Amino acid sequence: MSEDFFSKMMSQFNGGSKDYVFLSVTPGVGLEMCLIDITSTPKSVKAYAVRPLAYNETSKEIADYDVFKEAVADMYDELKINPKCNVVINLPLVSMGIMNLPLILSDDAMLVSITSEVEQTYIFRRMEPVIAWQDVNVNQSTDSRKILYSAIQAPVIENIKVALNTLGSTLVGVDVSVASYLRALDFTGLTTAQMQDNVTWNLMIVNSIGYSLVSLVGKTIVDYYEEPLAIKTFEGDDIYNAINSSAQITLMSYPANYLYIISETDMVSAELLASKIQGAGTIDFFENNTFKKHEVMPVSLDVLPDNVLKISMQAIGVAATNYSNFPLNFNFIKDSKSAKSGGSFLGGNSSEPPVPITIGDKTFEITPSAATTIATVLLVLIGVPIALLAFVLLPKIEADKQQALDAVTLKAQELDTQVSKISEEQSNTGGFDLKQEVDLVLKSNRSKLMSYSAIGEAIPSTVWIKYFMAQGDGLIDIKGAATNVEDVYVFFKNMKDSLLSSNLRLQKLEMESASLDDLLSKSSAQNYEFEITNMTNDQLSALFSKPKTEDGKENPDAAADPNASADAGQGNGLLSKNPIPDLSKK
Numbered sequence: 132m133s134e135d136f137f138s139k140m141m142s143q144f145n146g147g148s149k150d151y152v153f154l155s156v157t158p159g160v161g162l163e164m165c166l167i168d169i170t171s172t173p174k175s176v177k178a179y180a181v182r183p184l185a186y187n188e189t190s191k192e193i194a195d196y197d198v199f200k201e202a203v204a205d206m207y208d209e210l211k212i213n214p215k216c217n218v219v220i221n222l223p224l225v226s227m228g229i230m231n232l233p234l235i236l237s238d239d240a241m242l243v244s245i246t247s248e249v250e251q252t253y254i255f256r257r258m259e260p261v262i263a264w265q266d267v268n269v270n271q272s273t274d275s276r277k278i279l280y281s282a283i284q285a286p287v288i289e290n291i292k293v294a295l296n297t298l299g300s301t302l303v304g305v306d307v308s309v310a311s312y313l314r315a316l317d318f319t320g321l322t323t324a325q326m327q328d329n330v331t332w333n334l335m336i337v338n339s340i341g342y343s344l345v346s347l348v349g350k351t352i353v354d355y356y357e358e359p360l361a362i363k364t365f366e367g368d369d370i371y372n373a374i375n376s377s378a379q380i381t382l383m384s385y386p387a388n389y390l391y392i393i394s395e396t397d398m399v400s401a402e403l404l405a406s407k408i409q410g411a412g413t414i415d416f417f418e419n420n421t422f423k424k425h426e427v428m429p430v431s432l433d434v435l436p437d438n439v440l441k442i443s444m445q446a447i448g449v450a451a452t453n454y455s456n457f458p459l460n461f462n463f464i465k466d467s468k469s470a471k472s473g474g475s476f477l478g479g480n481s482s483e484p485p486v487p488i489t490i491g492d493k494t495f496e497i498t499p500s501a502a503t504t505i506a507t508v509l510l511v512l513i514g515v516p517i518a519l520l521a522f523v524l525l526p527k528i529e530a531d532k533q534q535a536l537d538a539v540t541l542k543a544q545e546l547d548t549q550v551s552k553i554s555e556e557q558s559n560t561g562g563f564d565l566k567q568e569v570d571l572v573l574k575s576n577r578s579k580l581m582s583y584s585a586i587g588e589a590i591p592s593t594v595w596i597k598y599f600m601a602q603g604d605g606l607i608d609i610k611g612a613a614t615n616v617e618d619v620y621v622f623f624k625n626m627k628d629s630l631l632s633s634n635l636r637l638q639k640l641e642m643e644s645a646s647l648d649d650l651l652s653k654s655s656a657q658n659y660e661f662e663i664t665n666m667t668n669d670q671l672s673a674l675f676s677k678p679k680t681e682d683g684k685e686n687p688d689a690a691a692d693p694n695a696s697a698d699a700g701q702g703n704g705l706l707s708k709n710p711i712p713d714l715s716k717k
Contacts, residue, residue, distance in 0.1 A: 151453070152212060152300070154203070155221040155311070155446040156193060158186045159397065159420065163446040164206045168431065169454050174318075175429040176450075180206040181441055188339065191225045191254055192287045200294040207298070218295055219304035221311045221449035224343075226252055226260070226282040229267070229355050234274045241278070249282045259285040263461035267352045272591050272621065279352055281307050281461050288463060304452065305463040309345065309355075311448030312336060312393060313459055317350070318451035319428045321417065325389045326350050332389035333382065333411070337404065339363060339396045342374060346385045350458055356381065362398055370399060375407045382411050392416040393444065419444045581630065582607055589625030591618040600674070607633060608664040608674065612643060619661045626663060638662040638671075 155163040162184040168177035182202035185194035193199050207214050226249055232241055242262060249260050264280035283305065292302045313334070316322040325332040326349055334345040341360040346353045358377055365373055382390070390411040394401035401416035408414060418424065426439050427447045434442075452460075582601040586609070590596070598610040607630075613619045619640060627635050639662035664671065 149301075150213060150216040152216045152218050153220075153446070153450040153452065154218060155443060155449050156184065156186060156223060157221075157443045157445050158188065158223055159395065160441055160443050162199065162202045162206075163441075163443060164203075164210065165442065165446040165450040166210075167447075167450045167454065171431070173429055175431050176434060176442060176447070177431045178210045179430070179434045179438055179442055179446075180209045181438060182206060186223065191223065192284060193290070196290045196294050199291070200297060203295065203300070204298055214299040216300050217303045218300050219306065219449055219452055220291060220302065221306050221308060221445050222283060222287070224281070224308045225254060225284065227280065227307070227309060227343075227355055227357075229277060229279055231275055231277050234276050245278075245280045245282075249280075254284065255282065261285045261288055261463045263463050265459070265461070272625075279355060279459075281309075283307070283463055303464060305461075306449055306452070307461060308395075308445050309336065309343070310459045310461060311445040313345070313448070314451050314455045314457045315427065315444045315448035316391070317457040318455040319447065322389075322391055322415075325391060330389070331387040332391065333385050333387045335378065335390060335392045337374065337392065337394040337396060337399050337401065339398065342378070344381060344385060346387065352459065354385065356385070362396070371404055371407050374399070374404060378408055379410070382408075388412045390414045393419050394422070395419045395443075397421045417444065585626055585629035589622055589629055591621055593618045594622045605633060606666050606670065607635065608662070608666055608671065610660070610662045612658045612660050614658055616640070616659055619659060623661075623663055634665045635663055636665065638664045 153165055155165065157163055160181060162182050164178075164180045165176060166178040168175050171177070182205060184199060184202055186192075187194045204214070206212075228248065230245065230248065232244060236244070241264070245262050245264060246260065249255050249262060260282040261284070262280060262282045264278045266276055267279045268277040288302075288305055291305075295302050316334075317326060322332070324330070325347075328349045331346075331348050334347065336343045336345075339362055341358050341362065344356045344358070346355070358381060360373060360377060362370055362373070390405075390408065390413070392401045392405050392408075392414065393416070394404065397420045399420075400422045401418050401420075402422065405414045405416040417427075423440050427442055427444050430439050430442070448455075579601045582599075586596065586599070591613075593615060594611060594613040596609060596611040598608070600606075600608040609626075613622070619637075623635070623637050627633070639660065641660055643658040643660050666674070
């Protein structure tokens, strides 16, 4: 098929798709419009425009929405963009935090909990919040989840939506600056070393009212912290001394391999601040202010030279929404119940982001649904000849396969005859029953493996096993210790849930100290010993009875305790050298 054929097909399917436009409200810069070209090498900013726009730091919103609308219209004209487009906008952070909530809570209950927390701030005491959240950690053993949430004033989103609708545009996504920063760092490769598995690092964002700290492991957010500082009240080096003194204390709670500093205020140089902070691992920085010396990423020749250094990291981050896989996307456009996000927030909108496809020297942008339709058409065109060929070859292939099947069937019948003959001979002589023995081994091992697997899945981190015994007939005995009683009950409950028919019971639970004097003499917390079993007292007594000497008498020197016998290599159990008695036959 020729390139012209593909070009015509792409044009047909791409005719009704909308362009995507990305805006960023950036204090100190204004309103930015940024479009990225991912087909170039290296990836670059292909179009950019900026207009002055006042932002009210006190009320955390755009000062004048009429000015906002006029600025968007001017930039549409400058970049020759059809106003009937989809718009994603980045806004300065209003509220963000971390909460630990029970895993059992429904989305409605979680929304109530987060709303109660958000409404403690002065902004949301008079304005309704729109809340979005996503899980950053789920702990099944403790039935809890850690979530990262953010909130924006509902009237702000509505005013932006109305202004864009007046121009014929549709607001399909709203993001916040912290998410845009992380997406930009990922997309541009500025933190490639930091965003590796099991690498701990901190992102510090300095603004005019303090700084925030995002603690991460690779691309997973672990915690979020804000420290308000009256930076405007300091002068000269006092600003850096104040931030450094506060940051040194804060960073002690978030030890990491790397620290990355971004300054978005003209009052603080990220480079100078990085030189003053000590003991925070490898430190890197980026000036997202007037101290900036180089662009965030390469730009095309179509971008005005005077605008190159104005391009903010937030503008790059929101423009990379469709191209970065950083797992942090808040959705403030859907209804509140589904506001938690799990992928690109554009996925819930009826409009689909276009995907660039290059054929020869031409590049097309089509939506995923259109790409699916094209793939279906190509599949039909390619599949028809294959189907015709298959119908011709099918009879011969079927005959060959049938012949092979007949041969295998005949061989299987011969083997069945031999097995029957051997079984008959064994039954006549009363000899070794192979099938019965195999069944017994499989049944025994299956029961034991289920017990081992249940322990691996159920045991909390504060519980350890000192002794474990499992028999093929389902008898189980577990002895161990824990740092607290609650985790013993969690382990016991999990084991019963994993082995439903085992009839396990908590045989023993007591402190590890042997006497009151021992307890009072130790300053540290005491451990708790426990025993979980489904064996009767008689079976336990028989299991841990003292071994007998050759004349049939009990050996008084032998240890009956399973822990002592395991240490000596003489006891019965998982770690012992002696076989476990089959108590089911007693």
